[in-house]
Amino acid sequence: MNPSGVAEGLAAALEALILVASEPVTLAQLSRAAEATERDCELALAELQRRYCDSRFGIEIASLAGGYRFVTKARHHRAIGRFAEETFDVRLSPAALETLAIVAYQQPISRRRVSAIRGVNSDAVMRMLAVKGYIHPVGRENSAGSAVLFATTTLFLERLGLSSLADLPALAEFEPSVEVAESIEAALREEA
Amino acid sequence: MNPSGVAEGLAAALEALILVASEPVTLAQLSRAAEATERDCELALAELQRRYCDSRFGIEIASLAGGYRFVTKARHHRAIGRFAEETFDVRLSPAALETLAIVAYQQPISRRRVSAIRGVNSDAVMRMLAVKGYIHPVGRENSAGSAVLFATTTLFLERLGLSSLADLPALAEFEPSVEVAESIEAALREEA
Amino acid sequence: MAYEVKLDIYEGPIGILLSLIQARSLDVNQISLNELVTSFLAEIELRRALDLEVATEFLLVAATLMEIKCRRLLPGSEDDDQDEDDFFDERDVLIARLLEAKAYRDVSAVFAAMLEEGIRRVGRRVGFGPEVAHLVPDPLASLNAERLAEAYVAVLGRNEEPEMPPTHVTPLPRISVAEARRRIAEHLARTRRATFDEVVRDAEARLDVVVHFLGMLELFKLGEVDITQALAGAPIELRLLLESA
Numbered sequence: 001m002n003p004s005g006v007a008e009g010l011a012a013a014l015e016a017l018i019l020v021a022s023e024p025v026t027l028a029q030l031s032r033a034a035e036a037t038e039r040d041c042e043l044a045l046a047e048l049q050r051r052y053c054d055s056r057f058g059i060e061i062a063s064l065a066g067g068y069r070f071v072t073k074a075r076h077h078r079a080i081g082r083f084a085e086e087t088f089d090v091r092l093s094p095a096a097l098e099t100l101a102i103v104a105y106q107q108p109i110s111r112r113r114v115s116a117i118r119g120v121n122s123d124a125v126m127r128m129l130a131v132k133g134y135i136h137p138v139g140r141e142n143s144a145g146s147a148v149l150f151a152t153t154t155l156f157l158e159r160l161g162l163s164s165l166a167d168l169p170a171l172a173e174f175e176p177s178v179e180v181a182e183s184i185e186a187a188l189r190e191e192a
Numbered sequence: 193m194n195p196s197g198v199a200e201g202l203a204a205a206l207e208a209l210i211l212v213a214s215e216p217v218t219l220a221q222l223s224r225a226a227e228a229t230e231r232d233c234e235l236a237l238a239e240l241q242r243r244y245c246d247s248r249f250g251i252e253i254a255s256l257a258g259g260y261r262f263v264t265k266a267r268h269h270r271a272i273g274r275f276a277e278e279t280f281d282v283r284l285s286p287a288a289l290e291t292l293a294i295v296a297y298q299q300p301i302s303r304r305r306v307s308a309i310r311g312v313n314s315d316a317v318m319r320m321l322a323v324k325g326y327i328h329p330v331g332r333e334n335s336a337g338s339a340v341l342f343a344t345t346t347l348f349l350e351r352l353g354l355s356s357l358a359d360l361p362a363l364a365e366f367e368p369s370v371e372v373a374e375s376i377e378a379a380l381r382e383e384a
Numbered sequence: 385m386a387y388e389v390k391l392d393i394y395e396g397p398i399g400i401l402l403s404l405i406q407a408r409s410l411d412v413n414q415i416s417l418n419e420l421v422t423s424f425l426a427e428i429e430l431r432r433a434l435d436l437e438v439a440t441e442f443l444l445v446a447a448t449l450m451e452i453k454c455r456r457l458l459p460g461s462e463d464d465d466q467d468e469d470d471f472f473d474e475r476d477v478l479i480a481r482l483l484e485a486k487a488y489r490d491v492s493a494v495f496a497a498m499l500e501e502g503i504r505r506v507g508r509r510v511g512f513g514p515e516v517a518h519l520v521p522d523p524l525a526s527l528n529a530e531r532l533a534e535a536y537v538a539v540l541g542r543n544e545e546p547e548m549p550p551t552h553v554t555p556l557p558r559i560s561v562a563e564a565r566r567r568i569a570e571h572l573a574r575t576r577r578a579t580f581d582e583v584v585r586d587a588e589a590r591l592d593v594v595v596h597f598l599g600m601l602e603l604f605k606l607g608e609v610d611i612t613q614a615l616a617g618a619p620i621e622l623r624l625l626l627e628s629a
Contacts, residue, residue: 008247008248011248011250012247012248012249012250012265012268013250013268013271014250015249015250015251016250016251016264016265016268016271016272017250017268017271017272017275019250019251019262019264019508020264020272020275020276020511020512020513020516021275021279021511022316022319022508022509022510022511023316025275029275029278029279032274032275032278033271033272033274033275033278034271035271035274055200055204056200056203056204056243057204057207058203058204058205058206058207058208058211059207059208059211062505062507064507069507069508070211070507070508071505071506071507071508072208072211072212072505072506073204073208073505074501074504074505075504076204076205076208076209077503077504077505077506079205079208079209079225079226079227080208080209080212080225080506082224082225082227083209083212083213083217083221083224083225091499092496092499094489094492095399097492097493097495097496098399098485098488098489098492100492100495101488101491101492101495102488104495105488105491117484117485117488118396118398118399118485118488119396119397119398119399119445119481119485120396120397120398120399121396127311130311130312130313131304131307131308131311131312131313132307132313133307133312133313133315136312136313137312153313155313158502158507159498159499159502159503160495160498160499160502161498161501161502161505162498169491169494171487171491174487174488174490174491174494175483175487176483176486176487176490180483180486181479181483184405184479184482184483184486185479208506211506211508212506212507212508212509212510213510214509214510254515261513262508262510262513263513263515264513264515264516266515269516269519272512272516272519273516273519276512276516276519276520276521277521280520280521280523284523285523285524285525286535288523288524289524289527289531289532289535290535290536290538290539292524292527292532292535293532293533293535293536293539294536294539296532296536297536309539309540310539311542315509316509316511319509319510319511320511320512320520320523321523323511323512323513323514323517323520324517324520324522324523324524325517326524351524351527352527352528352529352532353528353529354529359529360529360532360533361529361530361532361533363533363536363537
């Protein structure tokens with residue numbers, strides 16, 4: 001087989017592997033399964049990704065959550081919405097979004113700690129997020145019996161279109177400005 | 193847009209639909225979701241299937257069981273086997289066991305309900321159990337569009353050496369032990 | 385109230401207070417603590433049926449708010465410095481919590497936008513198709529009926545862990561400030577004079593006392609009662625000024 005034939009065969013194998021994975025597949029996993037170097041895999045993947053960029057394709061290979069994964073192109077979302085099997089509904093309530101934000105930035109974190117930050121019991125919301133697959137238990141605070149700690153999942157990264165947690169918006173940019181702080185303070189200072 | 197442009201857009205939409213469907217998609221389903229006639233869909237599908245015949249692709253669109261689905265080409269099965277060995281390690285067993293137990297005792301049951309009982313998203317485990325033939329879809333909750341319900345298969349009964357579901361162990365024998373009751377009580381006390 | 389704030393039932397007191405403040409900060413000069421407290425108490429009223437833990441959080445915030453309000457109404461109170469320090473600490477803690485809540489709320493709006501975009505590209509979650517099913521190792525190699533039953537019981541048992549343990553059992557205030565005001569007015573209509581202690585003799589919870597106290601201050605503002613207190617800590621005496629209709 002000539003070199004280009006090898007590369008072509010590798011690309012096809014990687015494509016097959018990415019199809020059967022139900023989560024993003026890492027370069028390391030692909031390299032082991034295809035018995036090829038990571039370098040060769042990267043080249044083949046770049047070729048694959050380029051191929052699917054063509055508008056004739058309704059699908060593409062995205063780099064998400066630290067791996068590669070087949071996804072549909074955005075412009076077909078309405079057709080998919082009509083097809084909606086178990087519904088791909090991901091609309092989250094403001095409370096769920098806030099909770100998710102706290103877990104994302106403070107993970108691993110216990111339910112109790114999330115509740116303390118939000119100032120309201122968040123167990124039900126946390127449970128819902130776990131059932132939906134956005135967060136999952138990753139351990140316990142100290143030992144058996146202590147509070148379960150939660151972290152975000154790869155599904156969370158995928159749905160937000162992030163390749164890793166490092167790509168989350170910097171929280172510092174969302175810290176209230178001095179004016180906001182002052183207006184809140186003023187609200188609590190103003191005489192009746 | 194010229195006729196071929198329309199067909200191209202349709203083929204891309206069908207491709208996207210087939211990619212995300214967890215069961216083979218019928219022509220009727222595709223036609224409804226893509227808002228195109230079945231005749232147009234058939235033409236676009238033939239074009240799609242032809243495209244993936246090219247050996248550069250590691251995947252193809254098969255028509256089977258009355259529908260269309262993406263499958264991997266046979267020559268990549270060794271690589272997929274290595275990937276499967278690595279992915280489905282022993283860690284999965286407890287999750288698989290729990291999930292199967294819930295389906296066995298509460299069938300027919302939707303994926304969502306199983307996730308709610310386990311408290312973590314169980315879609316991937318449910319799919320894997322279906323792939324291994326332990327469970328299968330048996331209908332929908334109410335009508336088209338509502339959640340698919342799953343039940344255990346005869347293979348499941350065979351593996352357990354049971355002649356029917358009636359032979360599943362009665363649950364009364366497995367009521368929570370004293371230790372479990374005590375640990376729950378302790379948790380309550382600690383909170384107070 | 386002229387403010388239409390859509391409040392989420394899971395928002396909690398910090399979230400609600402933040403929403404109320406934000407709705408008003410369109411015009412910072414118009415923010416009135418009085419209104420804020422009134423709106424907040426109205427929200428509490430709406431949430432009476434909520435679980436106890438939520439109630440407790442509401443109480444803590446309400447108590448802080450009311451304390452802030454009382455301090456403003458009675459600027460010349462002669463509390464000692466320690467009290468004053470505690471008060472400012474409490475207020476600062478409340479402000480810090482509001483600011484933290486605001487940061488997460490703002491970033492969660494970005495999450496919402498990202499998710500909105502994310503759902504347009506649906507990932508394949510199908511996993512191994514039937515053509516490669518035989519390659520997947522059996523996840524339940526050592527399956528037997530007893531293990532299955534044990535697993536089922538274990539899952540159900542785990543579910544029984546209380547999600548919202550009944551930790552604090554402080555009840556919500558049973559009455560609103562308006563109602564407290566009416567009760568005080570009724571009391572004074574009968575007796576013309578009373579001490580605050582007499583008015584709140586039947587109050588069961590500390591917050592009920594606070595609510596009555598606010599009611600009393602409102603009556604004072606309306607010019608319906610006169611309030612005197614000889615010394616800090618001495619009984620507060622109320623005297624009816626007008627016959628209520």
